[in-house]
Amino acid sequence: MADASGRRDEPLVLGIETSCDETGVGIVRGHTLLADAVASSVDEHARFGGVVPEVASRAHLEAMVPTIQRALKQAGVAASDLDGIAVTAGPGLSGALLVGVSAAKAYAYALGKPLYGVNHLASHICVDQLEHGALPEPTMALLVSGGHSSLLLAPDITSDVRPLGSTIDDAAGEAFDKVARVLNLGFPGGPVIDRIARDGDPDAIRFPRGLTGPRDAAYDFSFSGLKTSVARWIEAKRAAGEEVPVADVSASFQEAVVDVLTRKAVRACKDNGVEHLMIGGGVAANSRLRAMAERRCEDAGIVLRVPRPGLCTDNGAMVAALGAEMVARGRSASAWDLSADSSLPVTDPHVPAPPHAPDHDHGDGHGHGHSHGDGHSHDHFHELSKDNLYS
Incomplete structure (x- = not known):
């Protein structure tokens, strides 16, 4: 039911995430999380020291149907009750994205539900609504992961997301992985460095802070030089036959990353008159980042919002x-020819159908009886398919 503003409250939506190495399927009712099922292929990638796209795509294919089934069971809902199906359309690995998009299109078509292709980065921002309620508008977002380090201003998470800055080389999470590799700590590097750093001295080694000079881009990041500096410091120790203090190196490296991230995020809030900072992405699970952000935001009078660690990493x-949120605000659904876009810009929070493309007929608001371009109802397709779709 819609309120006086036209907003529809509490829509029941299933989301599919396959942008990298996790097959995620989530179900929410409005801002309430009902199910969060994840099948990770990280162990398969660990022996290669990083994510292998072909391995990720195959893992998504194998995990998709069981993960959807598990999510529906966790939520205690029938697929036929859904108000819509959302899927990550990009950015991400092309093959991995294609698996998720294809699955979402098949389920939406068979069930007679509207399809929403959405942006991976915008999703990382919106997930905080499941933890702390509706996002204030505008919200400043710091997104940090293995593939992204970005500062984004979001006046409207469904239609208006503005990039202020991003990494010019390595993302923060990528730097964690590469430093962990040099220290022989395995993959992924973020969690293990976070753990080991707790026993180290963050002031033991003064590693460089990239792009923090007065003439540098205020909101951009650079972690390649930091990564190289750490690697050379370690090589020098080993060449001299000295033991590498792994805990101190981990803590000092982590401090350099976190210092830059939080400093620039707080500055972006101040410069743009924004009172709320949201931190998301896999690196947002880092304990030192959360602690420093909390202290610096408190000092600056900024309200900090960070989801629990389990919602920071990729998930459905x-x-x-x-x-x-798209359904609640009446945003248009995507077309049936929705495709994966590995470089989908964050300025496109979702991928609506082109103005003259065959679109969904939302009918009673539940997506029933949409048109597929031939003018005929496909309710019989739903009836034939619903058992196989775990409804």
């Missing part, structure tokens, strides 16, 4: 959250 719940 974040996609469902953004999809639910």
Whole structure:
């Protein structure tokens, strides 16, 4: 039911996330999380020291149907009850994205539900609604992961997301992985460095802070030089036959990353008159980042919002959250020829159908009886398929 503003409250939406190495399926009702099922292939990638696209795509194919089934069971809902299906359309690995988009299109078509192709980065912002309620508008977002380090201003998470800055080389999470590799700590590097750094001295080694000079881009990041500096410091120790203090190196490296991230995020809030900072992405699970951000935001009078660690990494719940917001605000659904876009810009929070493309007929608001371009109802397709779709 829609309120006086036309907003529809509490839509039931299933979200599918396959942008990298996690097959995530989430189900939300409005801002309430009902299910968050994840099948990770990280162990398969660990022996290669990083994510292998072909391995990720195959893992998504194998995990998709069981993960959807598990999410529906966790949520205790029938697929036929859904108000929409959302899927990450990009950015991400092309093959991995294609698996998720294809699955979402098949389920939406068979069930007679509207399809929403959404942006991976915008989803990382929107997931905080499941933790702390509706996002203030505008919100400043610091997104940090293995593939992204970005500062984004979001006046409207469904239609208006503005990039202020991003990494010019390595993302923060990528730097964690590469430093962990040099220290022989395995993959992924973020969690293990976070853990080991707790026993180290963050002031033991003064590693460089990239792009923090007065003439540098205020909101951009650079971690390549830091990564190289750490590697050379370690090589020098080993060449001299000295033991490498792994805990101190981890703590000092982590401090350099976190210092830059939080400093620039707080500055962006101040410069743009924004009172709320949201931190998301896999690196947002880092304990030192959370602690320093909390202290610096408190000092600056900024309200900090960070989801619990389990919602910071890639998951289907974040996609469902953004999809639910699209439904609630009456945003147009995507076309049936929705395709994966590995470089989808964050300025496109979702991928609506082109103005003259065959679109969904939302009918009673539940997506029933949409047109596929031939003018005929496909309710019989739903009836034939619903058992196989775990409804």
